[in-house]
Amino acid sequence: MHIIVIGCGLAGLTVAIALKRGGHTVExxxxxxxxxxxxxxxxTVHLYWLSSxxxxxxxxxxxxxSRILRKLGVDKFIEKYVTEPIxxxxxxxxxxxxxxETPLKxxxxxxxxxxxxxxHRADLHxxxxxxxxxxxxxxxxxxxxxxxxxxxxxLVTKEGKRYTADLIVASDGLNSxxxxxxxxxxxxxxxxxxxxxxxxxxxxxxxxxPEVKDLITTPRNNHWIGPQGTILSYLLEGVNETLINFVFxxxxxxxxxxxxxxxxxxxxxASFKKWDPRLDMILEHVDEVLEWRLYTHEEMPTWVHGSxxxxxIGDAAHAMTPYLxxxxxxxxxxxxxxxxxxxxxxxxxxxxxxxxxxxxxxxxRVTKVANESINSRYFTQMPDGPEQEERDEYLLSHPGVQVxxxxxxxxxxxxxxxxxxxxxxxxxxxxx
Numbered sequence: 001m002h003i004i005v006i007g008c009g010l011a012g013l014t015v016a017i018a019l020k021r022g023g024h025t026v027e028x029x030x031x032x033x034x035x036x037x038x039x040x041x042x043x044t045v046h047l048y049w050l051s052s053x054x055x056x057x058x059x060x061x062x063x064x065x066s067r068i069l070r071k072l073g074v075d076k077f078i079e080k081y082v083t084e085p086i087x088x089x090x091x092x093x094x095x096x097x098x099x100x101e102t103p104l105k106x107x108x109x110x111x112x113x114x115x116x117x118x119x120h121r122a123d124l125h126x127x128x129x130x131x132x133x134x135x136x137x138x139x140x141x142x143x144x145x146x147x148x149x150x151x152x153x154x155l156v157t158k159e160g161k162r163y164t165a166d167l168i169v170a171s172d173g174l175n176s177x178x179x180x181x182x183x184x185x186x187x188x189x190x191x192x193x194x195x196x197x198x199x200x201x202x203x204x205x206x207x208x209x210p211e212v213k214d215l216i217t218t219p220r221n222n223h224w225i226g227p228q229g230t231i232l233s234y235l236l237e238g239v240n241e242t243l244i245n246f247v248f249x250x251x252x253x254x255x256x257x258x259x260x261x262x263x264x265x266x267x268x269x270a271s272f273k274k275w276d277p278r279l280d281m282i283l284e285h286v287d288e289v290l291e292w293r294l295y296t297h298e299e300m301p302t303w304v305h306g307s308x309x310x311x312x313i314g315d316a317a318h319a320m321t322p323y324l325x326x327x328x329x330x331x332x333x334x335x336x337x338x339x340x341x342x343x344x345x346x347x348x349x350x351x352x353x354x355x356x357x358x359x360x361x362x363x364x365r366v367t368k369v370a371n372e373s374i375n376s377r378y379f380t381q382m383p384d385g386p387e388q389e390e391r392d393e394y395l396l397s398h399p400g401v402q403v404x405x406x407x408x409x410x411x412x413x414x415x416x417x418x419x420x421x422x423x424x425x426x427x428x429x430x431x432x
Contacts, residue, residue: 001166001348004029004155006145006178010329011058012120012171017168018339020135021344027165028137029157053273057200058236058245059121060221065329066420067114068336069378075113075238076343077127079250082117083237084108084221088409090380092392093226096276099395102220102410106327107401111418118219120200120236120243127311145172146182150310166348167355168310174295176316184306189295192321194377197248197268198290202241211278212359216244224276225380227388230323231272231279237303246282248272249322252293259293267291269331295319299367303359307349308352313338318366323376324408326418330366336423337361343432354432359428372408379407 008030020026024090036277061069061082069075086105091098102217108116132139140157147156154164167375170178180186183266215222215233223246236243253263265286272279283405297319304311314331338358344353391406398405405411 001025001346001351003027003167003342003344004007004153004163004165005169005171006155007171007316008032008035008129008139009171009173009314010125010128010328010337012169013125013132014068014072014074015169015171015313015335015338016137017128017132017135018335019076019342020083020132020137023073024342026137027142027163028132028139029145029155029163030139030141033142034162035141039169047104049265055099057121057198058234058247059119059124059328060234060325061117061119061124061325062117062329063108063112063419064423065112065332066108066117067112067179068423070114072131073126077130078119078124081123081127081146081237081239082115082119083219083235084115085118086218086220086225087291090223090225090395090407091276092230093224093275096224099225100399100407100410101394102401107415108419113422116419118234118236120238120245145177147180148310150181150305150307153307153309166309167351169341170310170312170316171314173315174319175299176312178310179297179300179312179316181311182303182312183300187321190298191252191255192272192294193252194249194251194289195254195293196322197250197263197271197291198246199248199268199283199286199288200236200243200245201282201286202238203235203244204241206244206309209278209281212282213414215278215282216242223380227274227383228381230259230377230380231275232325234361244282249323250295254293256292260293261291262290262348263289267354267361294321296320296370299370300363301417303363304352304355308355309354311338318370320366320370321373321377321424323380324373324418326367326369326373330369333421333423334336334358334364337426340423340427340432341360341430342429344427350432355428357430361430363423372414372418376408383432 005028018024084105087274088102089098104116144158153168156162219235232247269283303317313334344373403412408414
C-alpha cells in the first residue's frame with residue numbers, strides 16, 4: 001500500500017520505519033521548513049528544535065520501547081549516545097534523604113530482555129531520521145497539512161499541493177489537526193495545572209562541587225518527591241561530552257496564554273529554594289531554563305476514522321502526563337503494532353479491519369498507562385503532613401521491587417506488565 005504519515009516526530013518516524021520494513025511505500029509530510037539540532041552554549045538549555053517549537057531534552061527509553069527500536073534496526077544509529085541507569089532512587093524533597101531504591105539496568109536485561117536507556121531527544125530523533133533515510137522513505141518538509149479528506153484519502157498542504165494514498169497515519173502531536181477529523185469534533189489539549197522547568201548542562205560545570213559528585217558520576221534516575229512537585233535528574237551521553245538533565249515539575253507559574261518560554265534561573269531557584277540544598281548549588285551554574293506548560297488529552301473513543309482509511313498515533317491519539325516517562329514509549333509501541341499488523345495483513349481489502357484491531361490492541365494498554373501516570377503524580381506530590389509521613393515510612397520499610405507495592409515504580413506486577421510488554425509477541429497471535 002501507499003501510506004502517508006503526517007508528522008516527523010518520534011512516533012511518526014518510528015511508524016514510517018515499521019511500515020516501510022513491512023513492505024509498504026511510505027511518504028512523510030512535516031510542517032517544518034527544515035530540521036536542525038541546536039546545542040546551546042555554556043551551562044544553558046540544550047534544545048532540540050523541530051519546526052519552530054522546542055521539544056523535551058532528555059528522554060527515557062524503557063525496555064518495552066528499546067525492544068522495538070532494536071527490532072527495527074534503529075539501535076545502530078543511536079547506541080553510542082545512550083546511557084543505562086543502574087537504578088531509580090526516590091528521595092525526600094527537602095534534604096535528599098533516600099526513601100526507596102529500585103533496580104533498572106539489571107532487570108531490564110535479565111527479566112525484560114531489552115535495555116533501559118537515557119538519551120538526548122535530539123540524538124534519538126536524528127537516529128530515527130537516519131534510519132528512515134537509509135530505508136528510502138520520502139520526507140516532504142515545509143508541508144503543513146491544511147485540509148484532509150479521510151474518504152479519499154487525500155490531503156492538501158498550505159502550498160496547495162494535494163497528496164493521495166491508501167492510508168493516512170496522523171502523528172501530528174499534541175495539537176493535532178487530524179485528531180478532530182477522526183473525532184468529528186474538536187479535541188483540544190487539556191491543561192494539567194502543572195509545568196516543567198527543564199535544564200541541561202555539561203557535568204564538567206559541576207565537577208568542583210563535592211556534594212553533587214554522585215549525581216554527576218552515577219547513571220541513575222534521581223527523583224526528589226515533595227509537595228505539589230517532583231524533580232528528576234539523569235545523565236546523558238552528549239555528542240561532545242556528558243550532560244546532566246533536570247526536569248523540575250510543579251504547579252503552573254507562567255503568564256496566562258504562555259505555553260513555553262525561555263527564562264533565567266531566578267524563577268526556578270525561587271520556586272525550589274527550600275528543596276535539597278544541592279539543587280541550588282547546581283542551579284547557580286544555569287543561565288537559561290526552558291519553561292513548559294503540561295497538557296494531556298481526554299481519552300478518544302476511537303483512533304480510526306469511519307472511512308477505514310485514516311488513523312491517529314502517538315500524542316495525536318493519547319498525549320499523557322509525564323509522571324511515568326512513558327509518553328514516547330507508548331507512541332513507539334503504537335508504531336510497532338500498526339506496522340506489524342499492516343505487514344501481516346497488507347491488503348487494502350482488510351485495511352479497515354486491521355486498523356480496528358490496532359485500536360483494540362492499543363487503546364486499553366495506553367489508557368491503563370495514562371491512569372497509572374496520573375496516580376504516580378499524586379503519590380509522589382503529597383503535601384507534607386500525616387499522609388505523606390505514612391507514605392515515607394512505608395517506602396523506607398518496603399525497599400526495592402515487591403508484589404503489591406503502593407508505589408507503582410516499585411510494584412512488581414505493574415513493572416512486569418509495563419516493561420515486559422512485547423509488541424511482537426502480541427502480533428504473533430493477532431488476527432482479523
